[in-house]
Amino acid sequence: MALNCKAGDLAVVVSPNHKENIGKLVTVLEPIGILPEGGVQFIGPDGRLKIAASPGFYWWVEAQGQLLNNNGLTKRLHTLDASIRPIRDPGDDAQDETLLWKPVPASNPKTPEPV
Numbered sequence: 429m430a431l432n433c434k435a436g437d438l439a440v441v442v443s444p445n446h447k448e449n450i451g452k453l454v455t456v457l458e459p460i461g462i463l464p465e466g467g468v469q470f471i472g473p474d475g476r477l478k479i480a481a482s483p484g485f486y487w488w489v490e491a492q493g494q495l496l497n498n499n500g501l502t503k504r505l506h507t508l509d510a511s512i513r514p515i516r517d518p519g520d521d522a523q524d525e526t527l528l529w530k531p532v533p534a535s536n537p538k539t540p541e542p543v
Contacts, residue, residue, distance in 0.1 A: 431485060431509050435459065439489070439512040446496040453492040456514075460486035460506055474504070485509040 433439050437456040441449045465483035476499075486506050494501040 429462075429485065433487060433509055433512055433514045435487075437514040437516060439514050441495075441507070441511060442513050443511045444495075444507070445498075445511075448496045452495060453515075454489035454495070454507075454512065455492075456512070457488040457490055457504070460488060462486075482508060487512070 433456045435456055435458055439454050439456055441452045441454060444450060444452075462485050463483060486508055488504060489507050489512065490504045491502075494503060495505055496502075497505050
């Protein structure tokens with residue numbers, strides 16, 4: 429399984445449960461692991477009950493500011509790896525995901541001469 433992030437990455441939230449979190453910066457702390465379909469309950473590092481409803485690989489993340497979750501605002505929460513993207517040098521063989529939905533812009537063929 430190829431993951432988007434690794435522990436220690438600075439990442440941006442791209443598809444959260446709460447749309448208010450889109451674009452927020454987080455630090456990827458530690459893996460929770462793969463959680464199955466159907467919802468899983470577990471105790472978080474803060475001692476509170478957490479519920480992961482969607483299947484997939486989860487991380488603990490910490491926000492640079494505040495994130496919204498079902499209990500209000502928090503700095504730490506669990507999130508799917510699929511919901512975050514790392515901010516780091518992707519390497520020479522990286523592909524721009526934007527090009528999957530938006531074509532490369534055409535170059536400006538000719539700039540008009542000043543009158």
